[in-house]
Amino acid sequence: MSRAIYAVGDTIKLKPNILRRGEATSTCQIIGILPIDHGEAQYRVRLGNETFERRILASEIETREAEVLQPVGKTPSSIRIRK
Known part of the structure; x- marks a missing residue:
């Protein structure tokens, strides 16, 4: 069961659909x-x-996890291996 994870006053972004095309x-x-x-x-x-x-x-809301996983201005870290 999905519980409310947003509160009154939060600003959210909706997923695009046939009526909302990424506007x-x-x-x-x-x-x-x-x-x-x-x-x-x-x-x-x-x-x-x-x-x-x-x-x-x-289900119509862009998830917060997507924002957390792809922070703006950050590059993913990499592992360097010696030969």
Whole structure:
């Protein structure tokens, strides 16, 4: 069962889909946390300058792990082996 891992006020980025094709408006703010439905956390969000709120599922959010695994400006470390 997926539990809520984001809090009210967090800014998140949504995964692109047929309606959101990597637009700049895919960044939104969490307005509320909704009850878990069918084993997945739900959130109420507001995108950019929209005047209405949307309901999204946790699976529609770009994961924080992706940001942590690929930090900006860092190169992966390598192992050097002598011959």
